[in-house]
Amino acid sequence: MDIQNTQSQMRKGVLEFCILSIIQKGEVYPSDIVEQMKAANLHILEGTLYPLLTRLKNAGLLNYRWVESVSGPPRKYFVLTEDGNKAFDVLLKTWNEMTGAVNQLTQNTNTISTTEVNPTS
Amino acid sequence: MNKVININFQGRILPIEEQAYEILKQYIDSLRAYFANEEGRDEIINDIECRVAELCEERLKKGAICIDASGINLIIDSIGRPADFAAQDGFEQANTTSSNTSDSAYNSNDDKAWDSLPPKRLYRDEQNKVLGGVCSGIANYFNLDPLLVRVLWIFLVGVNILGYLILWIAVPSSSVKEVGGVRKRLFRDIDNKVIGGVCSGLSKYFGIQVWIIRILFLIPFIRFVINFRHVHLFQFWDSPDFPNFLDFTFSPGAIFVYIVLWLVLPEAKTSADKLEMVGEKVDLNSIKNTIQNDMEGFSKRAQTWGSEFYKKKQTTHTGNVNTSDKNTAADSSTNEQNYVPQQQNKGCLHFVGRVITVCVKVFVYFVLGIIGISVFGALFGIGVAGTSLLPLRRFVLEEGAQSGYAFGVILLFVWVPIIGIVTALIRKIAGFKKANIWVRSSFWALWILGCVMVVLFINSLGNSFSKHNTPNEQSITLSKAKLDFLELTSSPKMKYYENHWFQITPFDSYDNEDTVFVRNLRVRIVQSKTDSFEVKVVKLCNGKSVQEANRLADKINFSVSQDDSLMYLDRGIAINKNDKFRNQHIIMTIAVPIGKRIKISNNGWRQVNIRLNHNGIQSETINGINDGWYDEWNEPWDNESYSFERGVEYRMTATGLEKIKRADDELNNNDSDNPDDIEQKLQKLKEERQELEQNLEKTKAEKLQELEKIDRALDKQKEKAGKFPEERKDKKATVPTGNQLNTVTAAASKLADINWVLDRFSY
Numbered sequence: 001m002d003i004q005n006t007q008s009q010m011r012k013g014v015l016e017f018c019i020l021s022i023i024q025k026g027e028v029y030p031s032d033i034v035e036q037m038k039a040a041n042l043h044i045l046e047g048t049l050y051p052l053l054t055r056l057k058n059a060g061l062l063n064y065r066w067v068e069s070v071s072g073p074p075r076k077y078f079v080l081t082e083d084g085n086k087a088f089d090v091l092l093k094t095w096n097e098m099t100g101a102v103n104q105l106t107q108n109t110n111t112i113s114t115t116e117v118n119p120t121s
Numbered sequence: 122m123n124k125v126i127n128i129n130f131q132g133r134i135l136p137i138e139e140q141a142y143e144i145l146k147q148y149i150d151s152l153r154a155y156f157a158n159e160e161g162r163d164e165i166i167n168d169i170e171c172r173v174a175e176l177c178e179e180r181l182k183k184g185a186i187c188i189d190a191s192g193i194n195l196i197i198d199s200i201g202r203p204a205d206f207a208a209q210d211g212f213e214q215a216n217t218t219s220s221n222t223s224d225s226a227y228n229s230n231d232d233k234a235w236d237s238l239p240p241k242r243l244y245r246d247e248q249n250k251v252l253g254g255v256c257s258g259i260a261n262y263f264n265l266d267p268l269l270v271r272v273l274w275i276f277l278v279g280v281n282i283l284g285y286l287i288l289w290i291a292v293p294s295s296s297v298k299e300v301g302g303v304r305k306r307l308f309r310d311i312d313n314k315v316i317g318g319v320c321s322g323l324s325k326y327f328g329i330q331v332w333i334i335r336i337l338f339l340i341p342f343i344r345f346v347i348n349f350r351h352v353h354l355f356q357f358w359d360s361p362d363f364p365n366f367l368d369f370t371f372s373p374g375a376i377f378v379y380i381v382l383w384l385v386l387p388e389a390k391t392s393a394d395k396l397e398m399v400g401e402k403v404d405l406n407s408i409k410n411t412i413q414n415d416m417e418g419f420s421k422r423a424q425t426w427g428s429e430f431y432k433k434k435q436t437t438h439t440g441n442v443n444t445s446d447k448n449t450a451a452d453s454s455t456n457e458q459n460y461v462p463q464q465q466n467k468g469c470l471h472f473v474g475r476v477i478t479v480c481v482k483v484f485v486y487f488v489l490g491i492i493g494i495s496v497f498g499a500l501f502g503i504g505v506a507g508t509s510l511l512p513l514r515r516f517v518l519e520e521g522a523q524s525g526y527a528f529g530v531i532l533l534f535v536w537v538p539i540i541g542i543v544t545a546l547i548r549k550i551a552g553f554k555k556a557n558i559w560v561r562s563s564f565w566a567l568w569i570l571g572c573v574m575v576v577l578f579i580n581s582l583g584n585s586f587s588k589h590n591t592p593n594e595q596s597i598t599l600s601k602a603k604l605d606f607l608e609l610t611s612s613p614k615m616k617y618y619e620n621h622w623f624q625i626t627p628f629d630s631y632d633n634e635d636t637v638f639v640r641n642l643r644v645r646i647v648q649s650k651t652d653s654f655e656v657k658v659v660k661l662c663n664g665k666s667v668q669e670a671n672r673l674a675d676k677i678n679f680s681v682s683q684d685d686s687l688m689y690l691d692r693g694i695a696i697n698k699n700d701k702f703r704n705q706h707i708i709m710t711i712a713v714p715i716g717k718r719i720k721i722s723n724n725g726w727r728q729v730n731i732r733l734n735h736n737g738i739q740s741e742t743i744n745g746i747n748d749g750w751y752d753e754w755n756e757p758w759d760n761e762s763y764s765f766e767r768g769v770e771y772r773m774t775a776t777g778l779e780k781i782k783r784a785d786d787e788l789n790n791n792d793s794d795n796p797d798d799i800e801q802k803l804q805k806l807k808e809e810r811q812e813l814e815q816n817l818e819k820t821k822a823e824k825l826q827e828l829e830k831i832d833r834a835l836d837k838q839k840e841k842a843g844k845f846p847e848e849r850k851d852k853k854a855t856v857p858t859g860n861q862l863n864t865v866t867a868a869a870s871k872l873a874d875i876n877w878v879l880d881r882f883s884y
Contacts (some may be wrong), residue, residue, distance in 0.1 A: 031172070045199075046201060047202070048197065051165045073174050
């Protein structure tokens with residue numbers, strides 16, 4: 001079993017949800033999203049973010065508007081749509097269910113140390 | 122010291138080092154390739170570019186004077202490279218930049234990925250394609266220049282659509298361009314150029330010394346120049362085959378090839394181009410050697426590129442396998458899952474659509490190609506013919522404006538579009554960019570100038586030929602006009618060189634440099650009103666004005682000499698350079714009396730037109746100043762005119778010319794007759810002889826009877842008169858037999874002929 005792969009799968013799974021959560025809090029620029037993710041210790045590459053945002057926008061979950069900026073080219077300002085909000089609610093519910101389930105399952109396992117749970121650090 | 126260029130990036134001017142620009146360009150290209158199948162690809166790339174521009178702007182604001190290689194690399198790292206997206210799914214390792222981890226993670230794979238190229242597959246190169254990218258793909262597979270593959274394809278496979286179609290459909294298209302492979306492309310080497318750098322580029326591509334290629338190009342050029350100075354047709358056309366104007370080894374065609382290559386091949390400007398020209402790997406080590414600069418960013422980049430792509434290919438493969446299994450987080454990964462099956466569905470429809478579009482495309486290209494090829498072929502034919510006729514121009518064209526127009530026509534009207542079309546084609550095939558606007562418009566301008574030249578030329582030439590002289594018929598007196606038989610043959614005085622290959626009427630033989638002989642001679646055979654042969658000659662000519670035409674007509678030197686029954690005619694009209702060719706021609710009328718024979722011999726009269734009008738009966742004299750002359754010349758003559766055989770005797774009878782079938786002629790002309798025909802003829806002749814003998818007998822008998830009658834009458838009269846019986850007998854005897862004797866002798870001579878034939882035959 002490729003542990004790295006599993007890890008990346010886990011992260012991939014929650015990525016969209018995280019993005020939606022960030023945008024849900026308010027209108028943001030993509031660079032802000034990266035910042036917030038970094039602050040939450042989830043480092044994401046902008047090159048991953050842009051395609052994702054475009055996909056979500058094409059799926060109708062996001063909307064954006066152009067904002068002129070003095071320093072540099074105009075930037076996109078993203079916001080959740082109605083569908084986006086609904087999706088967020090659904091995903092939040094799913095997340096809560098899942099965390100509940102996983103916590104329950106890992107409750108009685110023998111853990112050695114928390115640092116070893118992330119072998120790639 | 123690095124070169125800095127300004128680029129217009131997302132609407133802003135960005136000063137960036139050249140190498141850094143290369144890095145950025147490659148990065149964007151790799152993004153394009155990575156997102157090739159994504160729906161919002163352009164948008165994504167635009168976003169990323171914006172972000173890059175933003176970050177660059179920040180750097181500049183912070184005090185950097187320009188973006189250097191390390192700076193751009195940092196920026197790119199922060200955004201992430203395609204390999205990172207796939208391999209690490211967009212998540213940086215905590216607290217480390219991706220470039221570092223990629224270094225550590227990939228170091229072990231480094232050498233393997235770089236030295237052993239990933240397993241090569243044959244794919245179609247969508248980015249480098251003309252039709253379907255088949256040849257580009259093959260070229261990539263074999264590390265050749267696509268242009269070479271395309272040319273080879275045409276030579277080996279021909280315009281065989283089927284093979285190409287099969288490959289087009291079967292071979293998958295490329296989604297990733299291989300960077301860093303060993304590619305060799307044909308460039309013009311500007312650094313080492315003499316004229317255009319064509320030879321240098323070729324030498325670099327093939328690995329031959331430059332001077333060898335230069336000599337190869339120069340030899341035909343020198344030979345061409347030497348030949349051209351002579352303007353001696355025979356030396357030029359000495360070779361037994363058709364002197365192929367495009368003979369690539371030793372002919373003026375090499376110039377043509379050089380010019381085309383000069384226009385088509387791109388210059389090797391950037392260092393990457395120069396390396397590609399020689400065929401080295403485009404990576405740091407080779408660049409360092411040639412430019413001698415600090416290129417650490419480059420080397421790192423090149424290595425990471427190579428290894429990243431290798432890794433990426435592996436992980437996407439495994440990644441796809443995993444996503445096809447249903448796994449965690451059902452809803453959140455639907456997007457990923459949906460992506461894969463959608464692509465597969467698209468594949469089926471795509472295939473059918475692709476086949477249809479391919480077929481339609483091929484058909485359209487085919488039709489256009491045929492039209493284009495025929496137009497092109499016509500132009501090329503005119504060009505070659507015109508150019509090869511140039512030596513003769515002095516005989517037709519006047520000096521000065523007219524010659525100038527002629528040159529202009531050939532050069533501008535014919536050769537310019539040929540060169541233009543060929544270069545445009547080759548550019549298209551090779552995938553080079555279109556020629557810049559100046560080149561294209563100058564080609565068009567030159568061609569339009571050529572069109573103008575055509576008009577002027579035709580105008581001027583038409584003028585020279587517009588008027589024609591006032592014709593008058595001159596009789597040629599024959600000594601001993603009351604011949605029985607006249608034979609026309611060519612004058613043995615002049616030496617003629619028969620030119621077997623180059624026969625463009627009217628120019629036929631080429632005596633020396635100053636004169637050309639033109640066989641514009643037509644012979645009319647008519648029935649003579651008297652009983653002697655008559656020969657009349659009319660000289661015709663065109664010219665700018667009537668006086669000019671008359672002057673030239675007088676100069677026509679056509680001699681006729683007679684030697685008993687042989688008449689010697691000049692074979693052609695001499696045209697020299699001062700008096701140009703202005704359609705000088707001669708109509709000779711030979712009037713043959715009834716009962717006499719005429720024969721035109723075989724020597725060199727093949728090209729002369731002999732016309733008979735209405736089997737030779739009509740004998741109107743030719744004296745008309747009006748345009749009736751032209752009609753006379755061009756009148757649709759009887760079909761009889763074409764059947765007038767050379768070397769055969771004809772007899773003029775009351776109803777026209779009749780062939781005399783003589784034994785030697787039959788032996789000569791009817792070699793292929795089978796014995797049956799000869800038997801038949803023999804039979805006929807025998808019958809005729811019998812008839813004639815009978816006739817002769819009859820007439821003889823009749824005559825005798827009449828003579829006897831007369832004798833008896835005379836006797837009676839003698840008895841009556843008694844005195845002068847003898848005189849009366851004599852008188853009456855001579856008068857009646859006079860006419861009868863004629864018919865008898867005619868019959869006798871015919872009988873003699875037949876006897877002679879039969880004697881010949883009976884062996």
